[in-house]
Amino acid sequence: MANVVELPVVPPPLLAGWTAPQGSGKSSAPLVERKLLPAGEAYLAHVRRAVHNLTFEEHDKHAEEERKRLEALNGSGAVIEDDLGVGDEKEGADLLLLDPKEWKKQDHYAVLGLSHLRYLATEDQIKIAHRKKVLKHHPDKKAGQVGDANDDAFFKCIQKAFEVLTNPERRRQFDSVDPYFELMQDDVPTQSQVTKHKHPEKFFFEGFAPVFEREARFSRKQPVPMLGVYEDSKETVEAFYDFWYNFDSWRSFEYLDKEVNEGSDNRDDKRYTEKKNKSERARRKKEDTARLRGIVDTALAVDPRIKRIRQEEKEAREAKKKGKGAVNGAGGANSKQKAEEEKQKAEEDAKKKEEEEKVARAEAKKAKAAAANAAKKARRAQRVAEGGDAA
C-alpha cells in the first residue's frame, strides 16, 4: 500500500503577488552510491520492484494481491469450525440484564443467540451456540474486567437455557409456549378482513399461509399439508381441511404450571396445586384446540378455492343437466328446475342471513380486538424487524 503520511501543517494562502517562478532549468542533484543492508520487508519490496521492473503503482497492486493470497493461505490454514449457521446475534442490553431467578420468563433461544432458528435449531446448533456464549460470558473471562467481576447472572441464564433446550421433553414444553410465537399466535385474519379486502383471493393466501405454517410445527404427523395455491384440485383442498380438522397436536402447557411447593410438608397443598395445574393444562389444551379449529373454520369459510370448486361443480352439473334436458324435454326439467331453484334460493337466503349475522358478530369482535390487534401488530412488526436484523 502506498504509505501516505498525513502532516499536521497548514500552509498559508498564496501571496498576492506570487506567480509560479519558472524552474531554473537546473536538474536535481546527482545521486550517490550506497550499500543497502539486505534486511526487512522494505528491502524485499525494493528488490521486487527492481527484479520485476515494476512501477510503484504496479507494486502496490502486487503487494495487495500477495497480502490477499497470504490471508487466504492463513485463512484456510487456520482451524475455522463450521458453526452450522449459528452465527453471532447481537445481545441487547435487556438480554444481558436478565435475572436467572426468572428463568421461566426468559426466551431461551434469544439467550443462546438462536432466535433466528427457534424450534428449527438442531441439537448440534444448540451445542455450538452454547459454547460460543460460554466462551464469551464465562465468569473466568470477566475477571479483571471493569465493572462487577462477580456478575455471572447472564452466564446462569445461558446455562439454564442450555439445560432446557438440550432436554427434548423440556424443550418441547418450552416450544409449546414459545413467547415469540405466542405474540404472533392471535394474528389471524378474520373473515371480514378477507371478504372486505380489495383482492380477497390474494389476501386469503397471504394472510393464512403463515398461520398454517406456524401451527404446523405442533403436528405429531409430519409432513403437514400447507395451504397451497388457488389452482389446487378439489382432492388436495379437501385433504388439507381434513388434516387440519383432525389435527393431532403435541402442544402441551406444563411449562406454565404453577411451581409446586416442594418444601411444603402439606400433602394436600401439593395435591391441590398439582390438581390445579392439571386442570389448567387441560383447559389450555382445550382452548388451543378450539383456537386452531376456529382458524380452520375461518379459513374454510372464506377459502376462494371452495367457492371456485362449488362453481365448477355447479357448472358441471348444469352442463350435464343441459345435455339431459335436451334429451328429456323441457317440461319435467322445468318444474324440477323450479323446485330446485326455490330450494337453492331458500338455502342462499339462510346462508346470507347467517353470513350477515356472522359479519355483525365478527364486526363486534373486531371492534373489541381492534385495539389489542393494533398493539400486537406493531409489536410483531418490530419483532420481525429485529429478527431480520439479527438473522
Added chain:
Amino acid sequence: MSQPNGTADAPIEVSSIPTVVGINFGNSYASISVLTKEGTADCIANEDGERQIACAIAFHGEELYIGNQAKHQLVKNSQNTITGFRNLLGKKFSEIPVNALSISAPVIQHPEIPDAAAYKVKVLQASPSPLPTTATNTPAASAAATPRSEPVQAERVLTVSEVTTIFLKSLIQSAEDFLGKKVQGAVISVPGWFEQAQKDALEKAANDAGITVLQLLEEAGAAAITTTTGPQPEGLNADRTQLLVDLGASALSLSLLSIRQGLVHSLATLSDHSVGGDAIDDRLIKHFAKEFTKKTKTALAVCPATDAQDKRAEAKLRLALEHTKRTISASPGAATCSVESLKDGLDFTGTITRLRFDMEVRAVYDRVAAKVQELVAAAGLDLYDVDEVVYVGGSSSLPGLDEALAQGFVETVVTPFTQGTVVGGGAGDPTTILARGCALQARILAQLAEGTDEEREVKASFTHGHQYTQAKVTSKTVGFLFPEEGVESALGGQWIPAILKETPVPARRIVTFDVDLGEGAGEKKVGFEVWEAKEGVKVEKVKLPKLEDEEPAEGEEEEEDEEEEVKEKTVEKENLLASVSFMATQAKKKGARWTTRLELTSIVGEDGTLEIGAVEVGASGRGEKTVVRVSAA
C-alpha cells in the same frame, strides 16, 4: 447425545508460522528468538532459564557444559573452558593477536592442520568397551592386558569451527525443545566488520551443526528490522537517522543508519575493541577488590592478577558482577555484589549505588560518547541530526550510558530509555533486539517463493554483496516551499520536506495536508515551489547567565560551565527545481477560512528524475492531477 466428546485424531495443525529462528551470535553472549502467533518475535530462554546465553563451553571430566554453566567453570577449570571463540572464526592462527592474558583455555596452533587455531582441553574418555566375550561368558583368550574399566584421561583438540558447531547445536536444540518442532532455518547475526572468510567459516560451522542458514544478517540490519517493524513510537518519522550503539561485552560498535521507510543503509560505522562490558567489569572488579582489601586487610591484586589465587578471585568477582550490573540496569537503587570465599576463605559482600557505579565507569561512557561524536563527524552530520538512538548489547542497558550520551542530541530524540522499552523484553530491549530482528528476517525469507527465475533472483538478493544491495541515493533533500510573508526564516515560507537526502531510489513519498486558501470567496489558487535544500545545524555558544551571543565556534573543545551550546536545525534554499500552481476546485469552508486537502506524490526514479504530482482530495473525490518532472543531472 450419542456423539463422542472428541476424536482420537491429533488436531491438524496447519500453522502459517514457519518454524524458523533468529540467532544473535555474539562473541560473549548469544540469544535465540522465535516467532509468535501474533506475528512478532520473542526472545526465548534456554533450558537453564537464560535469555542471554553465554558463549562458552567447558569440559569437565566426562561432562560437557555449554552456556552459563560453562562460565562458572572459569573459576576452577579455566584451562578446559573455551570462551570468545566467535571472533576467531575464519581466522588463521598467525592472524590471531597473541593475548597474554587469557582467562580461559589458550588458543594454540592446531597440531595437524597448518596455521589453524585450536583449543586443547583435557577430558575423560569413556572407558573402552569390555573385550568380546565367548559363549560361556568368559573373556576370550587374549594376549592384551586387561583394559582399565575407568574412564581414561585424554586430550582433545578442538578447532574453533568445532567449538562453534557444538555451541550452535545446543542453541538450536533449545529452540527445538521450546517449539516442539524441528527448526527449518535460521538467520544468524554477524558483526558488520566480519570479513567474507569469517562469514564462510560461520556458515560452515552452522551447517555442520545441522542448521539451514537462511542468511547471515549484519547486526545493524537486524536492529533496524526490529525498530522498523511493529508499532512505531510517537513522533518518529518513517524517514529517520538512527544511531546504533552496540556495547557488547568485548567490543563497541557504532553505526549511523539512514532509515528511509524501512530501507536501511549505513552512513558510517565504527568499532572499538577496547571498550565494552569487560572494561566496565575491570573497573568494578578493581573497585570491589579495593573494598575487599579495606574490609578484610587481605591483599587482592586484580586486573591484571598474577597469582593463581588472585586469578581465581577475579574470576569469581567477574561472575558475581554480572548480577550486580543487571541490578543496576533494572532498578534505580543500590546493587550488591557478594562472593563466598573470595580469597583465603573470606566472604565478601559489597554494595554500590548508581552514582558510584556511574562514577567508576565514567571513563567507559566518555569513551563511548567520544566515539559517537567521531562517528557522526565521519558521516558529515551533527549529533543534532540523529532522530533515534538504539542500543544493542547487555552493557548498553545501563541507564548511565544513556544519560552520558544524551547531551548533544535533539531533545526529541527517541531512545529506548525515553520510550521506557528497555527492560522486560520491550521493543527496545538491548539484549534481545538482534535476535528478534533475525527472527523477523527469517520469517520474511521463509515465506519467499522459489517458483520462477525472478523469485529465485529475489531470494538471492539477500545474500551478501548482491548487486541489488548496491543502490543509488539522493544527495539533497527535496521539499515543497509554500511562500509566506513576514516569516523570519531564510526560506520565506512554509517548508515541507518531501524526499530527504540519503533516500535510496527509486523512492516515492506521499504527503497529505490541508492548505489555507484565505478568507475570500473568489478564485482560489494553490501554488508552491519545489526546492533542493541544504540542511545544516547551526551551533551557537550561549553564555548562560548573560545570554550573550557569541560567534559560532565549531570545533572548539574547551567548555566553560556557564557556556552552553545551542543548536538549531537550518534549511537553506539551494536549487529551484520547479513550481506548481493550479486552481483549487474542491475547497471547503472551515470556520471563516477556506481550505483544501492536498495530496502530493513525489517520485524519484532510478535515474534520479523527479516527478511531483499534486492532487486535490475533496469529499467528492480526487481532483485533477498536476504533474511536473525534473530531469536528472
